[in-house]
Amino acid sequence: MTNFTIGDYLLIRLKQIGVKHIFGVAGDYNMEFLDSIVNQEDIELVSTCNELNAAYAADGYGRLNGIAALITTFGVGELSAINGIAGAYAEHVPVVTITGSPATKIQASGSLVHHTFGTGDFSMFARMYEKVTAAQAYLTTENATVEIDRVLGICLLKKLPVYISIPMDVASHEMVAPSDSLKPPVFQSESATLAEAVDACITILEKANKPVILADVGVDRDRLHGELRELLAATGYPYATMNMGKGLLEETHPQFIGIYNGAASEEYVRKRIEEADCVLSIGALMTDFNTGKFSAKLDPSRTIEVHSQHLKIKHALYKNVAMRDVLSALSKRLQRRDAQTLDFKSAMDNLDAGFTTPFQANTDGAITQRRFWYRLAHFLKEDDIIVAETGTCLFGASVIPLPKGSTFVGQVLWGSIGYSVGCLLGCAIAAPQRRSILLVGDGSFQMTAQELSTILRYNLKPIIFLINNDGYTIERDIHGATMPYNDIQRWNYHKLHEIFASNGWGIKVSTEPELESALQKAEQNRDQLAFIEVVMDKMDSPETLLKMLQK
Secondary structure (H helix, E strand, O other): OOOOOOOHHHHHHHHHHEEEEEEOOOOOHHHHHHHHHHHOOOOEEEEEEOOOHHHHHHHHHHHOOOOOEEEOOOOOOHHHHHHHHHHHHOOOOOEEEEEEOOOOOHHHHOOOOOOOOOOOOOOHHHHHHHHOOOOOOOOOOHHHHHHHHHHHHHHHOOOOOOEEEEEHHOOOOOOOOOOOOEEEOOOOOHHHHHHHHHHHHHHHHHHHEEEEEEEOOHHHOOOHHHHHHHHHHHHOOOOOEEEOOOOOOOOOOEEEEEOOOOOOOHHHHHHHHOOOOEEEEEEOOOOOOOOOOOOOOOOOHHHEEOOEEEEEEEOOEOOOHHHHHHHHHHHHHHHOOOHHHOOOOHHHHOOHHHHHHOOOOOOEEEEHHHHHHHHHHOOOOOOEEEEOOOHHHHHHHHHOOOOOOOEEEEOOOOOOHHHHHHHHHHHHHHHHOOEEEEEEEOOOOOOOHHHHHHHHOOOOEEEEEEEEOOHHHHHHHHOOOOHHHHOOOOHHHHHHHHHOOOOOEEEEEOOOHHHHHHHHHHOOOOEEEEEEEEEOOOOOOOOOHHHHHHO
């Protein structure tokens, strides 16, 4: 490559840590860097309709790929994206957010240029990002290589977004290409502390008569699915997940007992977790929607908490121990027990019959929440990516047993309405060989609908289920069932693809036979995007959601 630049260096490093696509929007302060992306091999710019959706897409990409990148322009662009980056920060998704900023001479002179407050202060927006990123780099020609390597390492190590400001002239500044590769940092356990912590865990778990594993989002962010599977095989222990950890492993696993969500759990799951004499909690995040509005009752005296870089037993805190090392050590040392001894029922033996018996469409039956999720359970396949929007879709989908190899994506903590549409784009770009399915409500979809255009632009072929229940049903359940602020303008959702492109099809269904016909078409026609608008009653909500709201 001739005329190697600092922008090229950043791209080389991003490629070395696994980034193959960068989401973003062009702006006059980032075009030098965009030139580098376009001219660089093995990395692609995915241009979105706006920066917020680009951030949502990067979040989805990062969840599947383990790392993601976003490019915006200074001020107006980066502030448009900041909500999406805040969500990635809240939910521990590693995203490298890059801002193209004015040239260093302009910044040094305090010129009153566009996309600023007109005060000559060019640090204001970067300071805002300090609250939603784990590290920040303000590149110069002198510090660029060191700072790029530093913040990328932190992004990988902490599984959190980082911020890079690259001025126009710095992006195009020539330099010598690196001869080395960026080696991702690995958190190292303190050996003595690790040994002590593991010994303490072994003592408690071996004495327990009814131990159980409660796995959650931390396992996913540290990408320790294999280690969790090995621990289950080694011990025979039953396990549950929380909402944020749904789909860590296939939910047909013989040791999986269900999802624990405090008082909103299935009664058997709630009792098996709360009455266990030892709960091995792995990567759990005790948020409101993860604990049935804080109704979870986990006795600290009977709980071992394993987190990414520390472990807690009762009042003892063991710092500087890696989750990976703890799981590996427990797998090697714990004795295996059989299901009869541990006395548990797998989720598949305890499922609602609607999920296990063949679905028969009612001849003239209107589509209800309950029946829709029954039918969708039979529609899902191995390796599917299921993106569920915050709202009725997230809670309805949470009870569906997931097939082997499938991935469930939902923004349970941050809960930004409209997130799922951009997220779907990122997921589909990250894994184009897999079938992507979006479950989104009509109100949420209106927030970010224009990204359907980008999905079609890049010839992606997801199946989109839009639940048309005439407004914000989850908000009606919470407060103001008949208030006008929970109403929205009605759209012809299933016809939107015709506005954006021709490579898709849409249909509106309001009865079970119509839904059945649409699903058959989606199964048979995998060469196009499918948009299925599903009409439901505005006050029909998943039982799981209503159960939680009553707590």
